[in-house]
Every structure is written in structure tokens, then in C-alpha cells.
Amino acid sequence: MAAPAAPPEPAWTGLVLAGGRSSRMGRDKAMLPWRGRPLLQHMIELLAEAGATTVLVSGDYPAYAGIADTLPGRGPLAGLSSAAAQLDDGPLLVVPVDMPCLSPSLLRRLISAPAAPGVCFEGQVLPLRLQLDARSRACLAQLLSCGAAQRSLRALQSTLGFHSLPAPAQLLPGLRNCNTPGQWQELAV
Numbered sequence: 001m002a003a004p005a006a007p008p009e010p011a012w013t014g015l016v017l018a019g020g021r022s023s024r025m026g027r028d029k030a031m032l033p034w035r036g037r038p039l040l041q042h043m044i045e046l047l048a049e050a051g052a053t054t055v056l057v058s059g060d061y062p063a064y065a066g067i068a069d070t071l072p073g074r075g076p077l078a079g080l081s082s083a084a085a086q087l088d089d090g091p092l093l094v095v096p097v098d099m100p101c102l103s104p105s106l107l108r109r110l111i112s113a114p115a116a117p118g119v120c121f122e123g124q125v126l127p128l129r130l131q132l133d134a135r136s137r138a139c140l141a142q143l144l145s146c147g148a149a150q151r152s153l154r155a156l157q158s159t160l161g162f163h164s165l166p167a168p169a170q171l172l173p174g175l176r177n178c179n180t181p182g183q184w185q186e187l188a189v
Contacts, residue, residue, distance in 0.1 A: 012091035014047030019059035050107035118162035
């Protein structure tokens with residue numbers, strides 16, 4: 001007798017945070033060339049490959065149906081909040097545009113982690129899985145009304161009580177991001 005089939009994973013949405021000013025890079029990180037296409041396109045495809053049913057872009061990128069921040073200049077939380085306003089409740093996997101070495105298997109670890117208000121890897125702010133619901137939306141709104149020092153993804157993780165997953169050593173290179181031309185050169189070689 002065959003073993004029963006595993007239940008299908010619930011549908012989830014992917015979000016690429018790409019609304020920053022790229023000031024340390026000196027040019028738009030989302031449009032940096034990565035393996036023959038813009039980095040933003042790579043990150044969109046990565047989320048789709050990991051299993052996202054829908055992928056959104058946070059940032060003013062009309063060619064990618066990007067969602068501009070409703071509160072410009074307030075950092076990643078504003079981008080996350082602007083996107084969340086257009087989504088139904090459910091799991092949201094958030095990646096930064098500047099983490100090109102992420103793998104679908106690493107992202108699937110976040111998606112398949114036990115239910116929690118949110119999940120991230122130990123010592124990492126991004127990528128993260130957020131359960132969009134009334135509580136997370138209220139937390140986003142509250143943090144966005146705070147001063148810059150309290151308005152962070154770390155504050156969101158702390159306030160909601162995110163679960164931290166260990167990041168196996170062999171997967172740590174996938175969690176490197178690139179904020180400067182030097183970091184980009186190291187990754188793009």
C-alpha cells in the first residue's frame with residue numbers, strides 16, 4: 001500500500017525589497033547585471049523557483065509592476081507595509097534585492113518552518129517569512145509611526161516574536177548581501 005501523499009504546501013507570496021536609494025553602491029542595485037539579466041529579475045525568478053505563487057516588487061519599478069512606498073524614505077518597513085496593503089492575509093517571504101546568492105532550498109527552509117508570526121535565520125534580518133494578518137499589519141503601522149531608531153526589520157522581528165532557524169554553515173554564503181561596489185565585485189566574479 002502506497003504511503004499517503006503529503007498535503008500540498010499553502011500558497012505564499014514572495015516580495016523583493018528594492019525600494020532603497022542604493023547610496024552606498026552609488027547606482028541602482030536592482031539594475032546591476034547578474035548573469036545576463038538585471039539583479040531584480042534574478043530575485044523575482046528565484047522566488048518563483050522556490051515556489052511563490054505570486055511575486056511582487058517593493059520599489060518604483062513600473063516595468064516590474066513595482067509598488068512604490070506610500071511613506072518614502074522610511075526604509076524597508078515602509079516598502080513591506082506598502083506591499084502588505086495590497087495583499088490578502090497569508091505567508092509572505094521577503095528577500096532583499098541585493099542578496100543574489102540565495103538559493104531556492106534556503107528559501108524553502110523559511111517557508112516550511114513551523115507556523116509562527118515570522119521566521120528568519122539566526123543573526124539575519126533578511127530573508128524572512130512574515131505571516132500577514134491583523135497583528136502583523138498593526139505592528140507595521142505602529143513601527144512606522146516611531147522614530148528612525150525604532151523603525152527597523154529587527155524591531156518587527158522582536159515585537160512579533162519571530163522564530164529563528166539555525167543557518168547551516170554551508171548555506172551562509174547564500175546570505176551575503178552586497179551594499180558597496182567592493183562587495184558587488186566579490187560576488188559578481
